[in-house]
Amino acid sequence: MGKVTGFKEFERKNESLVAVKERIQNYKEFTIPLKTNDIEKQGSRCMDCGIPFCHSACPLGNLIPDFNDMVHKGEWKKALEILHATNNFPEFTGRLCPAPCEQACVLGIIKPSITIENLEKSIVEKGFSEGWITAKKPTASTGKRIAIVGSGPAGLAAAQQLNRAGHNVTVFERDQAIGGLLRYGIPNFKLEKEIIDRRITILKKEGITFKTNINVGVNYSVKELNNFDAIVLCGGATQRRSLQIKGSDAKGVVQAMDFLTQQTKVLFGEETKDQIVATDKNVIVIGGGDTGSDCIGTSNRQGAKSVTNFEIMPKPPVHRSETTPWPYWPLKLKTSTSHEEGCDRNWLISTKEFITDKNGNLTALKTVQVEWIHKPGEKPILKELPNTEKIWPCDLVLLALGFTGPEKTLSEQLGIETDFRTNYKASTKTYQTNVPHIFTAGDMRRGQSLIVWAISEGREAARNVDEYLMGYSNLPTKGKGDLPGV
Incomplete structure (x- = not known):
């Protein structure tokens, strides 16, 4: 698998990036692809490890050593077939997935892991440029009609799989364009929307x-x-x-997703009233996850005067923590490209109050330093440290605190049971709700999660819908691809 001595001969090599000063002038993707020869060398680093943990860590069960080997051999079309066998949209995951596969790579125990995510992106982009990715219409129709509500990665994956099974599929989207959070929640500099559009064109041609x-x-x-x-x-x-604290209704305290969605809509000429912008403002982003990072990158592109980031958790270690050994997802410091573009990062800090002027406009916020008290067998306790209160002048606060679950509109009207986290309740084996002909997948079922989980659940739900309607299904299960013999 790969070149026997490849991992000894070649070092890990990532895509290079456009310089910060240049890339923050626009909303375009800023990675610079590797040359074909360099990508093939990266594929050859995949060692014959005997028991590969990479595809076990991948929620899609991608056949990673197999497509790495094909890249190493220059068999790019075969690599694409293997990649597409388990992943409907590698152009999305190759840009957005945090790559749990790389953290579980066996080579990663002793050296930097294989560049799996970039190989994935390189394979699918080669496929598009060579014209290998085309619409494949089903050969027969079952006459069954299926409605899919939501056009994010879970909905799109379910739609393509069920269409391949010969069903008549209709996807409903409440926004103006298809893609869900892929389109409106992910900034264009991480995923240019033309990438979504070209795939949607294929799905439409497929029926x-x-x-x-x-x-x-x-x-x-x-x-x-x-x-x-x-x-x-x-x-x-x-x-x-x-944040349920004093001043939370101040003008200038904004949900991160509203901020990001507005910018995307404006970028593509969609009507947006009273856009919230960071231009010439002191911006504070509360929340240290990917959404917070996206707010930082967007604020810098809008010309913020300053950008500060608060995180209530401790600063993670630079290297993998002993509490998350290989092959688990590691607890360690993540510095995104948006952080590199300019941001004052602060950990173990809690916001106590939003301060306003007499007109209700945000002028500052008050914080306090905290620490986490850990006792064996007990839930960690958050403790405020005395004499650590501080006032931070700011004009715009972006709340990137995550999500608590799906909206109740459909569950209430359709009679769908929900779990203790308000997610739509469904069997993890069948994705079937308490209403037999209604299934659910992705974030609506499991809560806020990764794009690979969304695609995986969309595929798994599709197979179970097909089996429910037809009594059997030829659609693949996780890790079993659409290729003969896979």
Whole structure:
């Protein structure tokens, strides 16, 4: 698998980046692809490790050593076939996935791991440039009609799989364009929307029907869904977490997703009233995850005067923590490209109050330093440190605190049971809700999660819908691809 001595001969090599001063002048992707020869060398670093942990860590069960080997041999078309066998949209995961596969790479025990994510992206981009990726219509129709609510990665994956099984698939999206959070929640500098559009064009040619500006349960009655033989709910976990403290209703305290969505809509000419911008403002982003990072990158592109980031958790170690040994996802400091563009990062800090002027406009916020008290067998306790209060002048606060679960509109109107986290309850084996012909997958079922989990659940749900309708299914299960013999 790969070149026997490849991991000894070649060092890990990542894509290079456009310089910060240049890339923050626009919203374009800023990675510079490696040359073909260099990519093939990266594929050859995949060692014959006997028991590969990489595809076990991948929620999709991608056949990673197999496509690495094909890249090493220059068999790019075969690599694409292997990649597509388990992953409908590697152009999305190759840009957005945090790559748990790389953290579980056996080579990573002794050396920097294989550049799996970049190999994935390189393979699919080669496929598009060579014209290998084309629409594949089903050879026969079952006559069954399926409604999919939500056009994010889970919905799109379910749609393509069910269409391949010969069903008549309609996807409903409440926004103006297809893609869900891929389109509106992910900044363009991480995923240019043309990347989504070219894939949607293929899905349309394959026979999938897309209907936008339709919010099922709001401007489209759930009774209309009775015309379908099965329904797959693939909405997001869009209920945003807020800070219930004094001044939280101040003008200038904004949910991160509102900020990011507005910028994307403006970029593509969609109507947006009263856009919130960071231009010439002192911006504070509360929340240290990917959404917070996206707010930092967007604020810098809008010309913020300063950008500060708060995180209530301790600063992670630079190297893998002993509490998360290989092959687990590591606890360690993550510095994103947005952080590198300019940001004052602060850990173990809690916001106590938003301070406003007499007109309700945000002028500052008050914080306190904290520490976490850990006792064996008990839930960690957050303790404020005395005499550590501080006032931070700011004009805009972006709340990137994550999400608490999906909206209740559909669960209430369709009679879907929810779990203790308010997620739509469904069997993890069948993805079937308490209403037999209604299934659910992705963030709506499992809560806020990774894009690879969304695609994986969309594929798994599709197989179970197919089996429910037909009594059997030829669609693949996780890790078993669409290729003969895989």
